[in-house]
Amino acid sequence: MKIERNPQEVHAPVAAYSHQIEVGPGGRWLVLSGQIGMRIDGSVPESPIDQIALALDNVRHNLSAANMTVTDLVKLTIYLVSEVDNTLRRTALSDFLGTHSPCMTLMYVSALASPALRVEIDAMAWSSDADTPQTPRRD
Numbered sequence: 001m002k003i004e005r006n007p008q009e010v011h012a013p014v015a016a017y018s019h020q021i022e023v024g025p026g027g028r029w030l031v032l033s034g035q036i037g038m039r040i041d042g043s044v045p046e047s048p049i050d051q052i053a054l055a056l057d058n059v060r061h062n063l064s065a066a067n068m069t070v071t072d073l074v075k076l077t078i079y080l081v082s083e084v085d086n087t088l089r090r091t092a093l094s095d096f097l098g099t100h101s102p103c104m105t106l107m108y109v110s111a112l113a114s115p116a117l118r119v120e121i122d123a124m125a126w127s128s129d130a131d132t133p134q135t136p137r138r139d
Helices: 048-065 086-097
Strands: 002-005 020-023 028-036 073-080 103-108 119-127
Touching (some): 028 048, 048 086
Parallel strands (some): 073 103
Antiparallel strands (some): 028 119, 073 119
16 A cells, blocks of 8 residues: 555645655565666766756666566655756656656755766655565666
């Protein structure tokens, strides 16, 4: 069971996210390390929007490797080193999430692991298929 809620006593979400998600018993949790906007060849685009898109693709590949999808996401934490155009950032997230609205936090930080990195995204997912054997796979 996964229930999204936005309590009436709290302001409406200011973007496509939920204030809370309750998960029930008997599921699988997936916790991802921070995903960065790095291509498989190790290159990093200069554009923070391109880095957001790549980091989200890396989240998607991690979900897929665990036999999960974007709709299993429960929480995203987005770390940005500098301002990113709100409209472009929201479009990238909307393209990635579709109509799904996980809990989300956006933080501005002074630096990430490398000066080339402008974006990092942490994610947590939960799936109700606890009894389904999961085989590690690589996309």
